[in-house]
Amino acid sequence: MYSDIKKNKIKTAFIISAFILVITLIVYYVCMAFDLGAVSIIIALMISIISAWSSYYYSDKIILSLNKARPATHEENAKLVNILDGLMVSSGLTVKPRLYIVEDAQPNAFATGRNPQNSIICVTTGLLEKLDYYELEGVIAHELSHIKNYDICLSAIVTVMVGLVVMLSDLVSRMLFWSHGRDRDNDNKGNAILMLIGLVALILSPIFGELMRLAISRRREFLADASAVELTRNPKGLISALQKLEEDSNQLKTANNSTAHMYIVSPFKKGAKNKKKSSSVWSTHPSTEDRIEALKNLK
Numbered sequence: 001m002y003s004d005i006k007k008n009k010i011k012t013a014f015i016i017s018a019f020i021l022v023i024t025l026i027v028y029y030v031c032m033a034f035d036l037g038a039v040s041i042i043i044a045l046m047i048s049i050i051s052a053w054s055s056y057y058y059s060d061k062i063i064l065s066l067n068k069a070r071p072a073t074h075e076e077n078a079k080l081v082n083i084l085d086g087l088m089v090s091s092g093l094t095v096k097p098r099l100y101i102v103e104d105a106q107p108n109a110f111a112t113g114r115n116p117q118n119s120i121i122c123v124t125t126g127l128l129e130k131l132d133y134y135e136l137e138g139v140i141a142h143e144l145s146h147i148k149n150y151d152i153c154l155s156a157i158v159t160v161m162v163g164l165v166v167m168l169s170d171l172v173s174r175m176l177f178w179s180h181g182r183d184r185d186n187d188n189k190g191n192a193i194l195m196l197i198g199l200v201a202l203i204l205s206p207i208f209g210e211l212m213r214l215a216i217s218r219r220r221e222f223l224a225d226a227s228a229v230e231l232t233r234n235p236k237g238l239i240s241a242l243q244k245l246e247e248d249s250n251q252l253k254t255a256n257n258s259t260a261h262m263y264i265v266s267p268f269k270k271g272a273k274n275k276k277k278s279s280s281v282w283s284t285h286p287s288t289e290d291r292i293e294a295l296k297n298l299k
Contacts, residue, residue: 011154015154015157015158015161016052016055016056016157016161019048019051019052019055019161019164019165020048020049020052021048022165023044023047023048023051023052023164023165024041024044024045024047024048025044026044027040027043027044027047027048028040028041028043028044031043031044051161051164052161055157055160055161055164056114056157057114058160059112059113059114059156059157059159059160060112060113060114060118060120060156062160063112063156063159063160063259063262064100064112064120064122066254066256066258066259067102067122067254067259068102068103068254069100069101069102069122070100070101070102070103071098071099071100071101072099072100072101072123077099077101077128079128079133079136080099080123080128080136080140083133083136083137083140084096084097084099084121084140084144086137087137087140087141087144087231087232088144090231091144091148091231092148093116093144093147093148094116094117095116095117095119097111097113097119097120097121097143097144097147098119098120098121099120099121099122099123100120100121100122100123101122101123101124101125101128102122102123102124102125102254103124103125104124104125104126104250104252104253104254105124105125105126105250106124106126106248106250106251106252106267106269107124107126107127107129107130107131107244107245107248107250108123108124108126108127108245108252108263108264108265108267109121109122109123109124109127109139109140109142109143109263109264110122110143110259110262110263110264111143111144111146111147111151111152111262112152112155112156112262113147113152113153113156114152114153114156114157115150115152115153116147116148116150116152119147119152121140121143121144121147123139123140124252126250127139127245130248131241131244134232134234134236134237135237135238135240135241135244136241137232137234137237138228138232138234138237138238138239138240138241139238139241139264141227141228141229141231141232141238142224142225142227142228142238142264143224143264144228144231145223145224145225145227145228145231146220146224148227149220149223149224149227151220151224155261155262156262159258159259159261159262162258163258221264221285221286221291222286222291222294225238225291225294225295226294226295226298229295229298235295235296235298238295239292239295239296242264242265242288242291242292242295243288245264245265245288246265246288248269249269250269251267251268251269252267252268255267255268261285265285265288266285
C-alpha cells in the first residue's frame with residue numbers, strides 16, 4: 001500500500017510538471033504570434049504556473065461544480081454520516097472527509113480532494129435509496145481507501161489539468177480558423193505560428209485525453225476494493241453493492257468523459273446485458289465481474 005501511495009505522489013508531481021511545460025509552450029507560441037517578443041516566455045510561465053496552482057488547490061471545487069453536488073447534512077443523511085463515522089475508527093485517517101450529494105437516480109459515488117486532509121466523498125441520491133446499510137458501507141469504505149491511498153490527488157489533478165489543456169487546444173484551433181478566414185493571402189509570421197500551434201494543439205488534445213485514462217490505473221480499483229474489505233470485514237456487502245451498481249440502467253446526468261474515471265463504477269450505461277464481461281485496455285474501470293471475482297478470492 002505504501003509503495004502505491006509513493007507512486008501516486010510521483011505520478012502527481014510528474015503530471016504537474018508536464019502540464020506546466022505544455023501550457024508554457026502553447027501560451028509562448030500564441031504570444032509570439034502576436035509579436036509580444038521576449039516578454040512572451042514570462043507571460044507563458046506565469047499563466048502555466050497559475051493554472052497548475054489553481055488546478056491543485058481548487059480541483060475539488062471544480063469537480064463538485066461539474067457534478068452539481070451539494071453538502072450532505074446529518075438531519076437528511078444520518079445513515080451516511082453514521083457509516084462514515086464508524087469507518088473512520090478503522091481507517092487510520094485523522095481528518096474526516098466532507099460528504100456531498102448529487103441529485104441523480106443512478107447509484108454511484110466518487111472521492112476527490114488534493115490530500116486526505118482536504119478530501120470529499122460524494123454519493124448520488126440513487127445510491128442512498130437503492131443500497132442497504134452494509135452495501136453502502138462497502139461503497140464508502142472503497143472511497144475512503146482511495147483517499148488513504150492518495151488516489152484522489154492524482155485523479156483530481158489529472159481531471160482538471162486535462163480539461164484545461166483540451167480547452168486551450170480548442171481555443172487555439174478557433175484562433176487559427178478565424179485568422180485564416182479573415183486573411184487567406186497573408187503568410188506572415190503570426191499566421192505561420194498560429195498554424196503550427198493549431199496543429200500541435202490538435203495533436204495534444206487526444207494525447208492528454210488518453211493520458212488521463214492511462215495515469216489513473218485500473219489497478220487502483222482492485223486495491224481500493226481490497227482495502228475496503230479490510231475496513232469492513234464484510235466482502236459480501238461490497239460485492240452486493242457492485243452488482244446493484246452494474247445492473248442499474250439509469251444514466252448519470254452530470255457524467256462526462258473527464259470525470260468518468262473517478263466513480264466507483266463507470267457512469268455510462270450501454271444497456272447491453274453482457275456489458276459487465278467486457279473491459280478493454282482503454283477502459284477507465286476493470287469489469288465488475290473481474291472485481292467481484294477478485295473480492296471472492298480474498299483470503
